[in-house]
Amino acid sequence: MKCKVCRDRAVIQVRRHNANFCAPHFVDHIHRQVEKTIHHYRMFRPSDRLVLGVSGGKDSLALWDILTELGYRVDGVYLHLGIGEYSSDSLRFTQEFAESRGLDLKIVDLPTDVGFSIPQAAAATARTACSACGLSKRYILNQVAAEGGYDVLVMGHNLDDEAATLFGNVLQWNPEYLARQAPVLPADDGGLIRKVKPLIRVAERETAAYAVIRGIEYEVEECPMAAGNTINRYKEWLNALEEQSPGLKANFLFGFLDRGQPAFASHRGSVELAACAECGQPTTGEVCAFCRLRRQTLVKISSRAAS
């Protein structure tokens, strides 16, 4: 197996691009894919203030490295979920990465700063752990970005994440979700910060290979709350299809973004946002979903403590 660029020994095969790469040319390839995505979707300019949601996993740490190598100044925000060793290890990897590169990292500790952990929220409400986690991440990361005066919140979703989410939204035929599934979610007057996903052209196994080649240490253990996560199941199904037809995942996602999504455009602005009565962040109801989750969980925790 030879590198498509220099004919040296290749270390990775990227079947959907019909190409093999040696380590340095694979790194160049990934940088080009991300740069192309940023420009194609006009995600941000070098003068914008960027903050990246980092989890300590391969995708967000690889993206932090890629953006820094491309010359962007990006701060990080880490949300401690209170999921035992998984959270403490993820935090350690994130801190070590930031320190080794002199990058600015903000940490929000859900149990200490807000009063509950993800396992507690899942036990106290009808939500699954992943649903409580997704809601908390969306809320806190947007809040940190808004309060920090950032122009853009950058997320590490990769090709597999986006294709699996799209797959789930198609299975449910959810027009509002399909209208909003995009590489760029614009800012709105209600307080939502512009959100972008520069990794959507890069597959999960490629971010893992990139992290290994670049010597990035990341959390390899799967989150203990992941059992039953539907997105993971959709990823497995799509991987089985990709195995037979390389490029299928990318065609599915980018075909939708280019040709399918315009059909759902009318559903985009169909929901009116107003300020949450408790926290002031944008919501469709009177009190936002995060404030309801927090209230329900804290009530349950204090009633358990009292009994």
Ligand code: SF4
């Ligand atoms: S698996 Fe679920 S609970 Fe664990 S980090 Fe991912 S979304 Fe959160």
Ligand SMILES: [Zn+2]
């Ligand atoms: Zn090469």
Ligand SMILES: [Zn+2]
């Ligand atoms: Zn609220």
